Amino acid sequence: xxxxxxxxxxxxxxxxxxxxxxxxxxxxxxxxxxxxxxxxxxxxxxxxxxxxxxxxxxxxxxxxxxxxxxxxxxxxxxxxxxxxxxxxxxxxxxxxxxxxxxxxxxxxxxxxxxxxxxxxxxxxxxxxxxxxxxxxxxxxxxxxxxxxxxxxxxxxxxxxxxxxxxxxxxxxxxxxxxxxxxxxxxxxxxxx
Numbered sequence: 001x002x003x004x005x006x007x008x009x010x011x012x013x014x015x016x017x018x019x020x021x022x023x024x025x026x027x028x029x030x031x032x033x034x035x036x037x038x039x040x041x042x043x044x045x046x047x048x049x050x051x052x053x054x055x056x057x058x059x060x061x062x063x064x065x066x067x068x069x070x071x072x073x074x075x076x077x078x079x080x081x082x083x084x085x086x087x088x089x090x091x092x093x094x095x096x097x098x099x100x101x102x103x104x105x106x107x108x109x110x111x112x113x114x115x116x117x118x119x120x121x122x123x124x125x126x127x128x129x130x131x132x133x134x135x136x137x138x139x140x141x142x143x144x145x146x147x148x149x150x151x152x153x154x155x156x157x158x159x160x161x162x163x164x165x166x167x168x169x170x171x172x173x174x175x176x177x178x179x180x181x182x183x184x185x186x187x188x189x190x191x192x
Contacts, residue, residue, distance in 0.1 A: 105163035129165035
């Protein structure tokens with residue numbers, strides 16, 4: 001009888017020790033989105049870390065790019081943005097390099113052009129830097145004649161085809177393959 005009580009007691013102690021030894025689950029929700037109070041025992045700020053706490057300290061970082069790969073390309077970039085429209089002279093290794101290459105590819109149409117015309121397309125790349133299917137039109141300025149829309153869509157397709165295939169590094173090619181990229185083209189030229 002004492003043996004069975006001792007075995008049960010040892011099992012209870014080992015279970016409690018195993019529960020304490022398990023790594024703490026990290027909450028994926030950023031700290032700023034959790035309800036918190038001054039009376040809470042845990043900190044509410046994302047940059048708080050303590051050497052006494054188990055597990056990694058994960059601050060909330062404001063990344064310059066979201067999970068959606070979205071880009072706006074203007075026909076005439078501002079002076080401050082001119083550097084972003086220069087194609088890199090090396091294999092594309094970052095999302096910034098990809099965006100610069102896509103910006104440098106754009107050549108707006110000359111006939112049937114319309115000032116203020118906006119058109120958005122969505123597409124994906126494969127690992128080799130080629131397109132997976134043709135770009136899909138997702139938005140066009142309302143009230144524009146079909147002829148103008150077709151002209152801009154043809155200009156987008158021909159601009160992309162002229163630059164393809166893009167030369168990705170292995171890491172960027174693997175990370176981008178199949179991920180949707182949305183580009184908004186804005187024709188901000190002063191047309192006569």
